[in-house]
Amino acid sequence: MQSSGQHSPAPALVLEKTYQEPSALTPLVSVVVPIHNEVESLPHLVEAIASVLQEQQVSYEIICVDDGSRDGSVEWLQQQAPQRPDLKAVILRRNYGQTAAMAAGFNHASGRVIVTMDGDLQNDPRDILTLVAKLDEGYDLVSGWRKDRQDAKLTRLLPSRIANGLISWVTGVELHDYGCSLKAYSAELIADMNLYGELHRFLPALAAIEGGRIAEIPVRHHARQYGQSKYGLDRTFRVVMDLMTVSFMKTFLTRPMHVFGFWGGMSLTLGTVLGLYLTVLKLLGQSIGDRPLLILAVVLILAGIQLFCFGLLAELLIRTYHESQGRPIYRVREVVD
Known part of the structure; x- marks a missing residue:
């Protein structure tokens, strides 16, 4: 992601959410969507999420976190949020990265279940309730697996498979698809986890450190319709560095x-x-x-x-x-x- 706007010293990217017992007005599902230059996808995504959840009569809220967009995403959210009671827009001051955007979304979510997904329409909102149903079986985190992934084989699929194998081996949490943003979390688990750096890729491993029960199920995946991917091969080095951090935390956090x-x-x-x-x-x-x-x-x-x-x-x-x-x-x- 590219930085934009006025640059100010970056604050510590730790947004701690205190868990509160749900009330009668608490939505069942909070859908957190980090946004960066997705103005073409946004209207379709919000409508698709709302349509799926309303059809099943599920109480919900949609939290779109804009991470320094410069393509009109902010203006669209500022226009739509006051008109829609189910939409909450969190506008960050500049581009902080996906981890900070997800942390901001978690911090503003009030649902008993929190679902994260990308804003590029590659994740399918129809899978939200499938993840929630699996969560109800006693799990704390359910991760999506893009079994039939619609991405370039050389630049996306091959590095992803290598990274998933390496992360599973090092952390001991075996998943097919760590990079899938479509995940469902219990609010209690999110309250116990602090995000910083670029640790959003390792949320299942961080959940395991907190004693969370983790499951993985196949989900749909669509080809990108608008814009360009924000990821490239340059993230490989960052993944390796973060993996070392998570590995140390998992084993020696309380006994260095x-x-x-x-x-x-x-x-x-x-x-x-x-x-x-x-x-x-x-x-x-x-x-x-x-x-x-x-x-x-x-x-x-x-x-x-x-x-x-x-x-x-x-x-x-x-x-x-x-x-x-x-x-x-x-x-x-x-x-x-």
């Missing part, structure tokens, strides 16, 4: 010293053994000043000490993270008396 301490201990032990070996050689009268092994021993000892220090700092940061936000280190699904 375990990873830093392990490798620090290994490095310090190996460096000490080499140092003792060189000391014995020195006592036997051999010269060790020009041996590369001496430099290696010193580097390993220093690296081990630094890793231990990183581990201690990470432990302090984790405690600040949990205690400052009042976030527990566990999640309760239910209490049975």
Whole structure:
């Protein structure tokens, strides 16, 4: 996505939503749609969503989050939202990216179920209730699988398959299609998750960290009718970096010293053994000043000490993270008396 408008310092992209018990006026479904330059698709998409949900007599709201559009999307939303009680427009000040747009949508959603989908008409609104029905089986997140995906094979399908396999392997959450935006979430799960950076691709993995139950079902996928795709091969590097972050969070979020301490201990032990070996050689009268092994021993000892220090700092940061936000280190699904 391209930035637009006046540039100001980017705020922290963490929008925390506090879960509240549903009331009689709470809509069942909140449909969150991030928008960036989709003015041609918007009218058709909003009407299609409304038509499907009204036909099934489901209470709903549509939340369109404009992420710095410059093609008339903002003007259309500003014109339509006051006229439609089922449409809420959230206009961001500039282009922050899809993760921030989704976080803003989550923060303004009031439904008991939150469904996300793209604004380019490639996702089919008819699948919304299928996802919601699957969610009612006891899942916290239901992800769509574009089994018959209508995209370019070389630039979209092949990189996507490689990425999905890699993400499933690293995170332990096996899905066919991490990139599908069409997903359904329980409001309780969303209240426990904070989004930042570009972690929208890893929402199922983040849900697994929070103890969520996850399912995946096939959904329809249509070829793009208007405009051009906002994604390219340049996102591969960002996906890899975010994957490393999610992997660390999944395994060591509450115990970072375990990873830093392990490798620090290994490095310090190996460096000490080499140092003792060189000391014995020195006592036997051999010269060790020009041996590369001496430099290696010193580097390993220093690296081990630094890793231990990183581990201690990470432990302090984790405690600040949990205690400052009042976030527990566990999640309760239910209490049975």
